[in-house]
Amino acid sequence: MKLFDLTGKTAVVTGGNGGIGLGMALGLAAAGASIAVVGRNAEKSRAAAATIEEQAGAKAIAVTADVSKEEDVERAVAEIGERFGRIDALFNNAGINIRKPPQDLSLDEWNQVMDANVTSAFLTSKAVYPWMKRQGGGKIVNTGSMTSVFGSSFAAAYATSxxxxxxxxxxxxxxxxxDHIQVNAILPGWFDTEMTLAARQQIPGLHERVLARIAHGRWARPDDMAGAAVFLASPASDYVTGIALPVDGGYLATL
Incomplete structure (x- = not known):
């Protein structure tokens, strides 16, 4: 359907070099978009861009930046705009987690999480805004979490962010x-990624508790995020803005 066609569009995915971010980037590329993968790890980002080109047949570039730093964000967005001539969709997916009880969390650790997860989304959104306004519109999609809804005793900073x-x-x-810019959030459920693998190793019984609550009976795979990403980046969602869309296999709906 043309409503979901991203041919000729450019999508920027921060933290797009692995996990959920790469899953979204591959889905966007399969729908026709050119992709800019933005991350701190240059080698990993280049490998992700190569994977996107190989698997989806789309143009993909790697841009190295720390999106919690304003100067990096401005440079990265300028580079992407120069390379592609337009920026149609931004996926703010970069993020970190520090798992500690709140009483053991230092102010520096708190600020690290806030900067990586929230300040980065603000800075990158602000930087792409002039591009989208000039073009007559655009899409911004922020990655939330189940902890956008639930608290977390072992990840207070992450949940707050x-x-x-x-x-x-x-x-x-x-x-x-x-300005015809739609801004929405995706709330991933429990995805099988490097980040959640670390959580399962650190939190006894987490895997079993989570699995028991997921109606679909399995942890999500990164490619389970592709459909929601394409929807929120495409003309199909032109009248959808300000929502937080769970992609969680029924986790939120389960008592």
Whole structure:
């Protein structure tokens, strides 16, 4: 369907060199978009771009940047705009987690999580805004979490940051609606990634508790995110803004 066709569009995916980010990037590329993978690990980003080109047949580039730093963000967005001539969709997916009880969390660790997860989304959204306004519109999609809804005793900073992501999403959606820029959030459920592997190793019984609650009966794979990403990047979602869309296999719906 043309409503979901991204041919001729450019999508920027921060943290797109692995896990959920790469799953979204591959889906966007399969729908026709050119992809800019933005990450701190240059080698990993180049490998991801090569994978996207090989598997989806789309143009993909790797841009090295720390998206929690304003100067890096401005440089990266300028480079992407120069390479592709336009920026149609931004996926703010970069993020980190530090798992500690809140009483053991230092202020520096708290700030690291906030900068990587929330400040980065603000900076990158702000940087692409002029491009999207000039083009007559665009799409911004922020990656939240189940902890956008639930608290977390072992990841207070992460949960707080993901709650903030939903409020940032709503605020940007309202601010930029007149510019025909739709801003939405995706709330991934429990995905089988490097980040959640570390959580399962650190938190006894986490895997079993999570699996028991997922209606689909399995942890999600990164490619389970592709459909939602394409929908929110495409003309099919032109009248959808300010939402937080769970992609969780029924986790939120389960008592």
């Amino acid at each position: 993901k709650g903030a992501i939903v409020q940032l999403t709503r605020s940007l959606a309202l601010a930029w609606a007149a």
